[in-house]
Every structure is written in structure tokens, then in C-alpha cells.
Amino acid sequence: MNIHPTAVVHPKAVLADDVEVGAYSVVGEHVRIGAGTRVLSHVCIDGWTDIGERCELHPFVSVGGPPQHMQYKGEPTKVVIGHDNILREYVTVNRATVQGGGVTSIGDSNFLMAYVHVAHDCHLGNHLILANAASLAGHITIGDHAIIGGLSGIHQFVRIGAYAMVGGCCALGQDLPPFMRAAGGYRARMYGLNSIGLRRHGFSSERIAALKKSYEVLFRSGHRVAEAVKLARESFSASPDVMQVAAFMEGTKRGICRSVGKEQEGEEE
Structure with a gap:
């Protein structure tokens, strides 16, 4: 020594x-x-x-x-x-x-x-x-390959899924599902997929496309969480990634971070 x-x-x-x-x-x-x-x-x-x-x-x-x-x-x-x-x-x-x-x-x-x-x-x-x-x-629980931005504060009992990203100076008070990204300062909101991060980790275009389609069902369909998860399970049963998101959402206790509208999202292509 x-x-x-x-x-x-x-x-x-x-x-x-x-x-x-x-x-x-x-x-x-x-x-x-x-x-x-x-x-x-x-x-x-x-x-x-x-x-x-x-x-x-x-x-x-x-x-x-x-x-x-x-x-x-x-x-x-x-x-x-x-x-x-x-x-x-x-x-x-x-x-x-x-x-x-x-x-x-x-x-x-x-x-x-x-x-x-x-x-x-x-x-x-x-x-x-x-x-x-x-x-x-x-x-707090954080899954593999996630990124938490500087000066961000995460509320007690929040879960952050694998490959998710929380932007800098965020206050995250609810669960952020796998593969998603959140930003926005006080009361952070979900801004679609962490697409750049997924590409950097070798996710194929097909995997990312399935997640993007499921995002519409899970967060923009207007259904309650349980109903949206049921629809996603039925429509994307062949995608292990979507099933991972669905399982994460089923386990929430604090609720899921709210998604912004598409006009605000500025999602990467």
C-alpha cells in the first residue's frame, strides 16, 4: 500500500x-x-x-x-x-x-x-x-447509461430510466422513463427521445423508430397512463425497448414527467 x-x-x-x-x-x-x-x-x-x-x-x-x-x-x-x-x-x-x-x-x-x-x-x-x-x-434510482446535467436537482423517490438524459439546471419531480430526455428548469418536462444519446450507444434506426412511434401512443394519445401502456404493449410487443418503457411506467409511484407538445419539442432527426 x-x-x-x-x-x-x-x-x-x-x-x-x-x-x-x-x-x-x-x-x-x-x-x-x-x-x-x-x-x-x-x-x-x-x-x-x-x-x-x-x-x-x-x-x-x-x-x-x-x-x-x-x-x-x-x-x-x-x-x-x-x-x-x-x-x-x-x-x-x-x-x-x-x-x-x-x-x-x-x-x-x-x-x-x-x-x-x-x-x-x-x-x-x-x-x-x-x-x-x-x-x-x-x-432515487437511476438506470444504466443515463446522464444528469449540471446544477440539476432530482426530487426524492424519483426514478430515471436507462439511457435517459436530464438537462442542466433542471428540477425533476417525477419519473423520467428510459430513453427519454427532460429539460426546462423548474418543473422539468419531457422533450421526446434522447435520440442523439441512443445513436451514440449504437441503437439502430429501427429501434429508435419503434420508440418514436410508441412515444406518440404513450405520451400524446390523451389516454391515462394505464390505458396508454396497454395500447403500447399491444402495438409494439415485438420491441423489447418499448416493453421496457411500459414496465417502467407501470411501476411509477410519483407519476411520469409530463411531455411537452410537439410544437415545443424540437426533436432531433
């Missing part, structure tokens, strides 16, 4: 042999850190925290602090972070609550830019980008 003389690492912490801990960093008693991970200077890792392999934690990152929750009474809840993640300066990741399941989790290959906040009981997937100062309230 490469531990700077000014770092404070609890003797009961479990660190792989090649972990690097920089100057003035603090690693707590119940922390586990995997091979190849670099903890740079002035980082605080506390609580019951597991960090995977080949991660990078930049100066003033704080991981494993207690949840910002009035009912938390010091229970041994956890943060679990996977492999190949980058946490830039001043990122904060809080432990979970007992009421929320006991684990705040971050998957693999995510990029959390400066000042990102991940609150208690959040569950982040893989290959995410959270831009500078994106803030997640408690109990």
Missing part, C-alpha cells in the same frame, strides 16, 4: 495491497477498498463503506457519512460503490437509512463530477455521468 505519512487509516480498515491513500485523507474503521483504487488528498471515507477496484476519489470527496435524515439514530447502514468509478472534487455520498433498505449503492464505470451529491438510499446503475453540482435527494 502507498499511504501518505499524513493520512489517517484505521487499523481495522481493509485495503488491497496496491491502494493509494493521499495526504491528509481519513479512512474509517469499517471501510473496505479494492485493488487499484486511488484515494487522493483530503478525502474522508467513513462508516460502513465498500469501494471496489480501480476507483479514483479526488480531493475533498466525502463518502460514507451519515444520512441527512431526522430519523437516523446511528445504525450501521452502508455505502457500496462498484469498480472503475471516478468521484471528482467535493462529491458527497451518504449512507442509507434503515427505513430505506440500509444501502446506498453506486454501480460500475460512473463519472461523478465536482460537487455532485448522492443522498441516502439512492441506487445508481452503471456508466452514468452526473455533471457538476447535480444533486440527488433520497431514495
Whole structure:
């Protein structure tokens, strides 16, 4: 291990042999850190925290602090972070609550830019980008390959589907289905498919076309959510992507982010 003389690492912490801990960093008693991970200077890792392999934690990152929750009474809840993640300066990741399941989790290959906040009981997937100062309230779930724009705030219990995109300076208060994009500042609205993102991830023209057609049924038909989902399931049963959107919508508890009219959408071709 490469531990700077000014770092404070609890003797009961479990660190792989090649972990690097920089100057003035603090690693707590119940922390586990995997091979190849670099903890740079002035980082605080506390609580019951597991960090995977080949991660990078930049100066003033704080991981494993207690949840910002009035009912938390010091229970041994956890943060679990996977492999190949980058946490830039001043990122904060809080432990979970007992009421929320006991684990705040971050998957693999995510990029959390400066000042990102991940609150208690959040569950982040893989290959995410959270831009500078994106803030997640408690109990948020984000699917794989999603992007959250800088200075955006996500309301507690909101779900964001895979391959979705939330624009910068958004306040998102309801669920954003997979493959969609939201923008608009206060009370963000859905602006059609994240078409550019889907193309960048290798989605074929046929897959994107099916999603665009289903969008009309799901969000512009004037039906209630349950009726629109039923119609989409009947009309697009051959599309796994549409079925994924339908299943996501069926699981909503906060409601689905409202779609703007076509004249406002400015959808990419």
C-alpha cells in the first residue's frame, strides 16, 4: 500500500495491497477498498463503506457519512460503490437509512463530477455521468447509461430510466422513463427521445423508430397512463425497448414527467 505519512487509516480498515491513500485523507474503521483504487488528498471515507477496484476519489470527496435524515439514530447502514468509478472534487455520498433498505449503492464505470451529491438510499446503475453540482435527494434510482446535467436537482423517490438524459439546471419531480430526455428548469418536462444519446450507444434506426412511434401512443394519445401502456404493449410487443418503457411506467409511484407538445419539442432527426 502507498499511504501518505499524513493520512489517517484505521487499523481495522481493509485495503488491497496496491491502494493509494493521499495526504491528509481519513479512512474509517469499517471501510473496505479494492485493488487499484486511488484515494487522493483530503478525502474522508467513513462508516460502513465498500469501494471496489480501480476507483479514483479526488480531493475533498466525502463518502460514507451519515444520512441527512431526522430519523437516523446511528445504525450501521452502508455505502457500496462498484469498480472503475471516478468521484471528482467535493462529491458527497451518504449512507442509507434503515427505513430505506440500509444501502446506498453506486454501480460500475460512473463519472461523478465536482460537487455532485448522492443522498441516502439512492441506487445508481452503471456508466452514468452526473455533471457538476447535480444533486440527488433520497431514495432515487437511476438506470444504466443515463446522464444528469449540471446544477440539476432530482426530487426524492424519483426514478430515471436507462439511457435517459436530464438537462442542466433542471428540477425533476417525477419519473423520467428510459430513453427519454427532460429539460426546462423548474418543473422539468419531457422533450421526446434522447435520440442523439441512443445513436451514440449504437441503437439502430429501427429501434429508435419503434420508440418514436410508441412515444406518440404513450405520451400524446390523451389516454391515462394505464390505458396508454396497454395500447403500447399491444402495438409494439415485438420491441423489447418499448416493453421496457411500459414496465417502467407501470411501476411509477410519483407519476411520469409530463411531455411537452410537439410544437415545443424540437426533436432531433
